[in-house]
Amino acid sequence: xxxxxxxxxxxxxxxxxxxxxxxxxxxxxxxxxxxxxxxxxxxxxxxxxxxxxxxxxxxxxxxxxxxxxxxxxxxxxxxxxxxxxxxxxxxxxxxxxxxxxxxxxxxxxxxxxxxxxxxxxxxxxxxxxxxxxxxxxxxxxxxxxxxxxxxxxxxxxxxxxxxxxxxxxxxxxxxxxxxxxxxxxxxxxxxxxxxxxxxxxxxxxxxxxxxxxxxxxxxxxxxxxxxxxxxxxxxxxxxxxxxxxxxxxxxxxxxxxxxxxxxxxxxxxxxxxxxxxxxxxxxxxxxxxxxxxxxxxxxxxxxxxxxxxxxxxxxxxxxxxxxxxxx
Numbered sequence: 001x002x003x004x005x006x007x008x009x010x011x012x013x014x015x016x017x018x019x020x021x022x023x024x025x026x027x028x029x030x031x032x033x034x035x036x037x038x039x040x041x042x043x044x045x046x047x048x049x050x051x052x053x054x055x056x057x058x059x060x061x062x063x064x065x066x067x068x069x070x071x072x073x074x075x076x077x078x079x080x081x082x083x084x085x086x087x088x089x090x091x092x093x094x095x096x097x098x099x100x101x102x103x104x105x106x107x108x109x110x111x112x113x114x115x116x117x118x119x120x121x122x123x124x125x126x127x128x129x130x131x132x133x134x135x136x137x138x139x140x141x142x143x144x145x146x147x148x149x150x151x152x153x154x155x156x157x158x159x160x161x162x163x164x165x166x167x168x169x170x171x172x173x174x175x176x177x178x179x180x181x182x183x184x185x186x187x188x189x190x191x192x193x194x195x196x197x198x199x200x201x202x203x204x205x206x207x208x209x210x211x212x213x214x215x216x217x218x219x220x221x222x223x224x225x226x227x228x229x230x231x232x233x234x235x236x237x238x239x240x241x242x243x244x245x246x247x248x249x250x251x252x253x254x255x256x257x258x259x260x261x262x263x264x265x266x267x268x269x270x271x272x273x274x275x276x277x278x279x280x281x282x283x284x285x286x287x288x289x290x291x292x293x294x295x296x297x298x299x300x301x302x303x304x305x306x307x308x309x310x311x312x313x314x315x316x317x318x319x320x321x322x323x324x325x326x327x
Contacts, residue, residue: 004051004107008115011321013041013314014053014107015121016100021093028262029087029136030299034122036307037295041121044311047318050121053107055099056144060106063147064140064189066131073098073138086133098138101125105141105250105294109149112290113248116324117281117317124252124296126183127208134185135207141294142250143189146173146196149248170195174246174289176280177214178233179254179296180206180264187212197244199236201229203265216240222265226272229257233276237283249284249291253277255298255309262299274312281320290324293317 004012015038023031042050061070072078076090088094104120111118126142127135153171161168174197175190177183182202190196197215204219211217218236220229257276259267268276284291293313298306 004111005049007049010049011047011318012051012108012111012115012118013048013121014051014104014111014119016053016055016097016104020100021088021091021097024089028299030303030306033298033303033306033310036303037310038121040307040311041314045314045318047322048314051107053100053104053120055096056102056106056139056148060148061099061102061139061144063151064130064143065128069131073133082132086138087136088138094138098125102139102141102144105292106145106148108292108294109145109248109250112292113149115290115321117291117293117321119292119314119317120294123294124179124254126177126179126186126252126296127181129185130189135181137185140185140189142175142183142186142252145250145292146175146190149173150195172245172247173197173250174240174244174248175199175250175252176240177201177252177254177296178257178276178280179252180256180261180266181254181297182208182211182217183214183252184208184210184212187214187217197240197246199240201233201236206265207263215243220266224257224266224268226268226275229266229268229272230275230279233279237279241283241287246289249280249289251280251291251293252296253280253293253310253313254296255300255306255313256296258298258300258305258309260300260305262301263297264299270309270312273309274316277313277316281316285320285323288324291317291320
């Protein structure tokens with residue numbers, strides 16, 4: 001099945017099957033933001049192509065997740081406490097969306113490796129561990145994508161070198177997580193893996209209250225504003241640059257550091273968040289490193305504030321995608 005054209009003159013944005021997961025009335029997760037964002041992108045960014053993602057398989061999920069957990073999700077045997085920890089009631093639609101969103105990040109990663117920059121319209125489900133979900137995250141789309149890409153890279157090297165393993169190091173991937181909440185699941189999955197560098201800027205006193213150890217954690221105090229945030233980000237990227245040379249960056253462009261976010265507790269402005277995106281894409285562009293990015297969190301009221309932040313991220317990404325085409 002063809003989910004996207006081969007037109008390399010359009011920046012690709014992947015998305016899961018729309019409206020697959022229905023939430024109970026009054027649920028605090030703003031599922032409607034994705035449809036609003038998709039419609040805005042179609043209207044306002046003519047240089048982009050919206051592409052339906054192919055869901056990941058059980059086998060692909062098993063590269064990053066425990067098989068028993070995968071089966072519990074697929075078969076609907078998650079316990080009530082496991083469902084509460086995830087934050088969603090189990091439905092077939094929940095499974096479909098989780099698979100589709102992971103597939104969207106994986107396809108964005110594959111495309112970015114060829115075309116410079118690509119995106120998942122949702123994704124950033126960084127609270128999912130190998131053996132459990134949490135914080136509105138069922139499967140960890142970043143971890144699944146990393147493991148699939150590394151396996152594909154290994155197979156390509158094997159084929160190119162006449163069946164000889166060991167002559168090339170694993171694909172090196174940096175995760176730049178700028179959601180306001182620490183990417184605890186991602187950090188735990190890759191905690192002893194030198195081929196993946198996890199960087200997280202997050203609220204020190206925000207969820208998750210028990211943090212994991214990333215390769216680089218930068219904790220920010222409540223009320224942190226644009227200047228201090230951007231200064232901390234620049235310093236973090238200098239550290240990343242001194243320790244790791246990625247073949248790919250996966251960027252979680254959370255909208256929830258915004259000053260009007262219900263769950264954020266930081267105080268970044270629209271302008272500050274747009275500057276944050278510019279810093280990340282410029283850092284990658286200078287090093288000719290491809291970037292796959294996802295939207296991660298965003299819980300502002302009105303919901304249009306979150307969508308506006310996301311739109312600004314895509315506009316910034318598109319500007320840098322045009323630069324990649326000239327490299």
